[in-house]
Amino acid sequence: MKNRGDGGPPDGEPALKTVAMPGDANPNGDIFGGWVMAQMDLAGAVPAVRRAQGRVATVAVEAMRFHKPVFVGDLVSCYADLVTVGRTSMTVRVETWAERRIVQERVKVTEGIFVYVAIDETGGKRSIPEV
Secondary structure, X not given: OOEOOOOOOEOOOOOEEEEOOHHHEOOOOEEOHHHHHHHHHHHHHHHHHHHHOOOEEEEEEEEXXXXXXXXXXXXXXXXXXXXXXXXOEEEEEEEEEEEOOXXXXXXXXXXXXXXXXXXXXXXOEOOOXXX
């Protein structure tokens, strides 16, 4: 994942983009961390599915860091990059950025490392095809 060099979000298109809604907020008006983590998991699966050429399952979250809160109405973009590929598993780095709807500011809100395993039709592990 290459950043543009200006401190902004990474180059390229996000793997996932969504708007944080009131139903995703806690009583303080901040978006639940679990909701953010779920969006990151979905985003991380995008490059994993492409590389595995089929189904994948999340097997671990090796690291997760929350830098800033996400607010209702923020446009949330998750950028995902494949870091390593093993025989059956892949590691994906995900950065999440929020565009504040009022001030039009972009801020990195979270980052994490997700691990996916390629699975077959029965849910068992399978080898990742060679490229």
